[in-house]
Amino acid sequence: MNRRNRLLTVCLTLMLLSAGLSYAYLSLKGTGNLDKPDEGLPDLPNLDYQGNASSREFQQASMELSDPGKIRSFTQMLYRTVYECGHEETHTIPAPHEMIGLSKDALAKEIEPWIITEFSEDQIVLLQKRQGMSLSCLKTMHIGEKDGWVTVFYGTPDNRCRPKSATRIKASDLPPGELDDLKTGIPVSGEEELLRVLEALASWSDG
Known part of the structure; x- marks a missing residue:
């Protein structure tokens, strides 16, 4: 019995000694880490560079x-x-x-x-x-035929608007070439050219 008691005493002593040494080691290790910088997550890259959409755009x-x-x-x-x-x-x-x-x-x-x-x-x-006419119609005019008479129209031959004025020149008095031009539409750039063309057409009618 005495021998068994001595063995138990020795075992308990060794266990307590081992536990004490382990605690001391862990304590010293924890204290040593206090002076080390924290190892957190790595810094994320700065995405605010030229070319990225601004926060206002987002x-x-x-x-x-x-x-x-x-x-x-x-x-x-x-x-x-x-x-x-x-x-x-x-x-x-x-x-x-x-x-x-x-x-x-x-x-x-x-x-x-x-x-x-x-x-x-x-x-x-x-x-x-x-109401009224478009600006493009007011700024342009051409000579055509209406109801058998030479007539001045607002607009262009391709975009004819309302009549501006009628003449006493009969379309039937014009030669075939001038009559074809009249039916197609004769564009004029201004009042001076308008009078010149009308005089030329009237000369055929007077003859």
């Missing part, structure tokens, strides 16, 4: 995606002006910055008296009707 893109059915930064605005003479003038511009984000109803209040005839993210078509 915010604008986010706003556009979250608001369907509104004017975008890439929307084109097509303006159609239809005149009383039946001709129209058109021009297209990018959507102004102050219109970006507007809905169809909000835009309609901003552009009176224009009328929205088409509304999509890609293109918006605006229409306005005006």
Whole structure:
């Protein structure tokens, strides 16, 4: 029995000694790491370099995606002006910055008296009707035939507008060549050329 007790005592002593040494080692190791810099995650690269989209552009893109059915930064605005003479003038511009984000109803209040005839993210078509003739018609004129008489028209031969004035020159009095020109339309650049051509045509009628 005494021998067994001595063996148990020796074993317990060795176990306690081993535990004490392990604790002392771990304590010393933990203390030594206090002076070392923290090893955290590596720094992320700075992505704010020239060529990246700005935060303002990201915010604008986010706003556009979250608001369907509104004017975008890439929307084109097509303006159609239809005149009383039946001709129209058109021009297209990018959507102004102050219109970006507007809905169809909000835009309609901003552009009176224009009328929205088409509304999509890609293109918006605006229409306005005006009295009188288009500027292109007012600035051009040509000589043609109406009801058998030589007549001066606004516009061009390919885009004839209303009559400007009628003459007393009968189309039937003209030779075949001049008559063909008259039916096609004789463009004139101004009043001086107009008078010169009319005098030439009148000479055939007088003869």
